[in-house]
Amino acid sequence: MNLSRAARSLGLPVERLESLMEGILKLSRWPEPRLLRFDKGTSGVEPGTVIFENGDVVHGYPKIRRAMMLGPAIRRNFIDRVAVEEKMNGYNIRAVSVDGDVYALTRGGYICPFSTEIVRERISPDLFEDHPDIVLCGEMVGPENPYVPKDVYPVESIDFYLFDISKKNCRSMMGVHATHALAEEYSIKVVPFFGEFPVERAAEEIFRIIKRLGRSGREGVVIKDPENRTSPLKYTASESNCSDLEFAFRYYNDYAQDFFFSRVVREGFQSVEWNEDEAALRERALRLGESILVPLTDTIRRRMQGEQIMQQVQIRVRSIQTARDFEQHLRRMGTKAIFDIPEQDGDRYVVRILKQVMSTNDKTLAVIEGQPW
């Protein structure tokens, strides 16, 4: 590993990097190429930052903070104008080229074999030939998504949607305009752009956008400074918060606890900011209550009927080896999953994956059998 080059790029003494290798800086040998990943953030280094053999650094994608009250948050965070893009609901990857081959890095800095197959297919190789140092940041969305399957986008299986670009050894993003220009030049899909608005009018415009997105089951927006002078903010629809809760309470003992509080509090601030009357608050309360109780009672009933509670997803791959590698990838991430035998469908293989939610299964059964809480 060319640690001294990486240290220069990160602005850290090389001794500091060496000492981090006993802690948060982890070696990942598989799949090739070998890399070092920051398992947690430190001294201005984002979690998920990766160092390749030659010392090239790919910075972690920074966490986007959430506006709770949209109007005040926009006025406080932005200068004069904002650009509004869709926040698509999938998982975040960074596509980079290493020695001429493209790889997809997960949020945490692992190479994901499945996402790698997808980006190699969907992104023109010319792009990385012309810009070998580019880092494409985007969302993997669609119904055949092993983490967040959603059928609300114009995607048949799964696709990569660009939302930011950066460069190796560079911490910052290149901005909305550069991102959309690159996407157009190389015909890559890019997250929908809803327009640029003056700060005073933005909240009102975004409310309209959010309500429309909510009705079609889409998540929300990311609000950016058009010249990238300040950090972006995100804001989501009530329907999307509730749909997250629905998922969380279906597998309540595995997911709900961490997940829950901030989503519920969001609902309160949105209701106040939208100046909802009693009827609208009632409707929101019912939606919130049902998004908790409907999946929860469904899970309990299924378990009472002897069903194993599992989360079923499916992926579509070009090579069986990709599915095998993805199985190993999930295993190293600590996810227990059962992969069905791949089924051929044209030139692809469809693989159903049953993710286990052991804690929900076991706890529900115990309670059904009379165990107190």
Next chain:
Amino acid sequence: MNLSRAARSLGLPVERLESLMEGILKLSRWPEPRLLRFDKGTSGVEPGTVIFENGDVVHGYPKIRRAMMLGPAIRRNFIDRVAVEEKMNGYNIRAVSVDGDVYALTRGGYICPFSTEIVRERISPDLFEDHPDIVLCGEMVGPENPYVPKDVYPVESIDFYLFDISKKNCRSMMGVHATHALAEEYSIKVVPFFGEFPVERAAEEIFRIIKRLGRSGREGVVIKDPENRTSPLKYTASESNCSDLEFAFRYYNDYAQDFFFSRVVREGFQSVEWNEDEAALRERALRLGESILVPLTDTIRRRMQGEQIMQQVQIRVRSIQTARDFEQHLRRMGTKAIFDIPEQDGDRYVVRILKQVMSTNDKTLAVIEGQPW
């Protein structure tokens, strides 16, 4: 401190007790008498267990586990019959006599000056003269309750309701019948007794009781083995779960997070066990959603109008010194509270207490001013 006597009573080597004094066994000098309290549980010793100067041990009141699915939990936990008592909603204390004076111990093993004044007034001194070793376990309930003010009981200010009796240096309770007999003999209030039922019929009877209690805003029941052969279980009404959530979300950033998950999950199990149809589930979902959003939005609106969010309670005391001592007691428990000037009312003083909920206040203001989450 007569540690060797306490060690014998606890069944622990005296060296072990001495070593615990550097950790979980804490000295409390105020108010007198001095005592050692177990801040946490250890080796079969309940948290809140207290050792007095002479080595007498008053065991902590054991945590009562919660039935999530009532029918199976009763069948699994009990033998043939169960006794059902009301679980009143207040705070738990133990009344004991030390050198002829009665003191009220909190759950954690502190002497509470306010509760001490109440039990000295409400419990006949004959009781402790006849039974100097007795430990009265009960709930302090009523509207002038500094922790859980509730006006659903036939109590004007606050009162002590007995629910169990034990003895110094004795771990176990003396059972339902002994408790009610003692209460009758000395004319002390005792928690309502709903009857004894065979195990097969108990869940059905308790559902009826719970629905009635829920409608009148009361909490639920404790189910005990009549001969005290197995541990008791508790079970609560949906209305009470939701009323707890209402409280928690009014002060959401101070209380809601810990509080929340188990109460919500209870609702799911109760709905399934009661075999609710779509309409009933909808009603429950609305109640749940409103118990979260109504107080939450109310808090946000008040804060936007510049109000400080505080929790207001009031106590009624015979002596001003009791109020001063209680102020010090709250301070040592880490509660920030402002005590109003006592107002005379007959032979009592009414003292309004404003408890601060700093985290909710600060977080809400920050969000209103545009801070992201």
